[in-house]
Amino acid sequence: MAVDRERVRTLVRELLVAIGEEPERPGLRQTPQRVADAYADFFSGVGEDAAAPLARTISVSHGPAPDTVPSGAVMLRDIRFRSMCEHHLLPFAGRAHIAYLPGEQVVGLGALPKVVDVLAARPQVQERLGEQIADTIAGALDCRGVLVVLDAMHQCVTMRGGKQTDASTVTIAARGEYTEPAARAEIIALIGKESA
Known part of the structure; x- marks a missing residue:
């Protein structure tokens, strides 16, 4: 709608x-x-199917590059997003970091930011947004685990109330193998690592 x-x-x-x-x-x-x-624009994701960008998958073993089967996580860091807090209709914005352990199917990396964009373009709370991203990826892909870390600044925190201008909120949503603390810790360490 x-x-x-x-x-x-x-x-x-x-x-x-x-x-x-x-x-x-x-x-x-x-x-x-x-x-x-x-x-x-802000609410263009209302009523949209967040899993639609994940519909086109690539076979890992029979796809265009079967010799490059990932043995570990596929991770995309620093996906910029913005959303509207449903409590105050004030913006929050930040970065999403997504990792998943592929099964037989993978998606093009451009599909993951599209999932984030659709789900963020609704009245949201950050905790639910991360859970929805994880559920969408886990439900649409044949994957063994999903981890979503969101780090965002909320104008309802920075501009009103306590006016904590530098405060950011970090949330984590995990599915499958990433519910295990050791597996989750490895990916979280990689998220914080500086790129070469």
Whole structure:
């Protein structure tokens, strides 16, 4: 379901009135439409199938490079994401790190950021976002384990309440073999390692 831009525009105009502003003053005249357009982007993942980017897989043993079968994890670090906190409708943004232990099928690495993008483009909380990413990958791929680490800064923490401007939140979601502490620790160490 697409965002109802007209309704958002009307509601933003009402919000401006409710906070004591004049929605017709020059600086605010286009604000309702701008917010409606932004929300259409921010919430474009509502109703979308997050597993769709994982539908096209490559056979490890019979694919284009059977001599390069991974014996360990496939990991993609530093996937930038942004989402909207469902508690305050304020943004949070950060980096996702995803590792999975392939079975017979792998996906192109570009598919993993697309899963993150779809799930982040909804009203979210970071803990659930990580769990949804892990569930989507574990459910769509023949993999032995999935680990998702999210590290994000939340404007509901940095701009209101305690105003902790440098605080970030880290969450971990694990499936399969990565529920074992030793396997999880190895991947978490690799996430923090500087690239060569």
